[in-house]
Amino acid sequence: MFAHGSLARFSQLARRPLRAAGSPLRCCLQGSVGPNNLPSSAMEQGQGATNNAPKHRKTDSPVQRWRPVSTQASSPKAHLDDLSNSARKQTVGTSISDSENLASDENTMEVMGEKYPSSVEVDVPLMRFLKGKGGSVQKQIEQETGVKIIFPSAKEETLVALEGKSAESIRKASERISKILEEAVQSPMLDYSHFISLPLAIHPALVEKLNNFQRSILGASASNVDSDKDESLSEGSMEEIDEAANPSVSVKLPVKEEISVIVKMDNKGSQPEFGIDKSIFIKPKTFHLTVLMLKLWNKDRIAQASEVLQSISSQVNEALENRPISIRLKGLTCMKGSPARARVVYAPVLEIGGEGRLVRACKVITDAFVKSGLVLERDAKQELRLHATIMNVRHRKSKKSNRRNDSFDARAIFRQYGEQDWGEYPVPAVHLSQRFKFDEGGYYHCCCSIPLPEVAQTE
Template sequence: MDVLRPALININGRIYRKNAVKEERYEDEEEEAFSYSGPDRDQRMDEPCDADNIEQTDKGFRCAIEVPSVLYKYIIGKKGETRRRLEAETKTTISIPKPGVEGPIVITGSQKAAVASAVTRVEVLIESFRRKQPFTHFLSFALNHPQIQEGFKRFKEDVLDHCSQDMGVDASIFQNQAKLHLTIGTLALLNEQEVMRASELLTQCQDFIRDITEGKPLALEVKGLEYMNDDPSMVDVLYAKVCVQDGSDKLQQIADRLVECFVAAALMVKEWDRVKLHATVMNTLFRNDPSVEDKGGAGRPSMKDREAFDARNILERFKEFNFGKCQLDSVQLSQRFSSDCTGYYSSAGRATFI
């Protein structure tokens, strides 16, 4: 079925097919084979590529592609094999900055079609390996308001008082109360330019956000618990439910529209039809690494080294636990593995509801 339905990659509105082939792996680098879902390889030199950025020079044609430096190695390949193969097959020269130096990859050739073909193949490689990078930022609704933090503190104390004898339940798997949040979606922003671009896009989203909120903060209530798997005796993550007090779906509308905008800008990969709005309160990933953040809607966390806990007693006693109410007035572009002066994640951008 992988052959009949190969993975597709969308680059600037054009669809490319990723072939299902065995990957070559060496050290910490990887190399894959890709093909464009259009003409065969021997026809690519004449394919209608995006040529707006290809400029004519005295020696032929040239195109510069902005690529984060952490992705250079995937274009170079082991001992330069990938770059040499691309250059040989497209009859172009591919110049890549030194490791760690931010700058464009420059492709030159005597024929415009050759440069266009090389650009296409480099972009497909970049897009594929970009998806394998760990996320660096995420859009979040902060729930670290004083009342919610106090409610969470009571919840943690009560659970440990009544349920600490249950399998896997201990203080290490509770969320940091200063970092309580709702994750909207995750982003892999690989240099400062990409962080700035994401921040600017979030600012642009203020218009539709304020239309939805009518220029007012949203009154939220955090109440009740839920889990995602089928067996309450073997739970990895326990969530708190969050709802708008007036019963509207305004929070859901904002989250879904934000994902649409960031996906359209190729800054985020859409994983679900709708954002799953829930706040992590207990997560077994915290057991070995308290700094691990919940990935929310960006995919399943690794099951490696997980130790599930028995949540049956917790769910029976605290199913409708009320963590409190708060006024939500912004969405943030939060930086992973960071803290500001309040203990919440450092912000790289913000859009306000007011």
């Protein structure tokens, strides 16, 4: 998605408009560039102050920011078009926006100890990519450019200080940082922060069935299966979506062909010989269907995602023909492999009525987010297959050296629950959910939601 090549020089940024390149990193130039090639305050607004400034006046260092754009519009259709246009106009590289107090004359910058101070604003989820393992990336940039990188001491702070010996060294360091952040955004190492969900945990009967399911497998010691507050890995991984997207790897298990296995529970709520423990079960209070995974690494992208979802409320309901939608969960299915070496176990989703309305509504949602530029290229190619994950080895808390080969023996589970009818449930809303954060009821924190047609209440 990113164009290749270096960023424009600071001096060029002041003289020509920024070019579009489809990057999720938006360049927002708030100032111009002085004769010394260092960014300065906007010439139109600050020229008077610059001309009258005494020489060698101490000023704040320039601040460079990486920032996406959120656009407002008056109608849903125009709104989506504007969001799409803003995404297409996103510029490769860094947003080089400086502090308003920096004067343009090179003589007005006080150079203390032959050091040129500057700073960049890096969103918290991207900070670790700039550091690298053991500080390797940071050290490499410092060696190549001669610029010292100073990270903030507080976890929630985003301002990274730069100290160089020249304007050119600061420019080179900024270019390297920009490239690293661009690669980080596309990297699988940057985890998904949000997702579009269809909440099912709002149905107490379903939650109780899931609790009973876990108790029967883990034993009496797991009677408080839903009391565990460590739910940071409850959300389905992209691995599930990858595997479910291809029908050839989603296997309906032939329960009758499975070899009989006697399940022996221990008193710790686990079956270590089968690779089953409490941590691989999805928490019932977070049970849901996943429509789309998103990487929203700052507040601007979260706000834009909320706008997109709210703007398509009427289109989603039109796809549902303005009628309530209900689903049925029946049986268990394994993604890839066999029940003897299962990795992900989920309940297939059937739309009541079989009209395809739910799939059409989900497509409206997916298309809108792709058009807005908030979906990465890799994720935009995924084919939707709605499923409700029940067990996933990716959530295992134990430290295994080779997680790719991690699995569990699910044959006994499928023998008992392979044809389980979990029931029929209406889908009342669509949520923009935040991973790793939970509301009071135990479900994922809702950043934004749109209602779906309600089932008429009978007297």
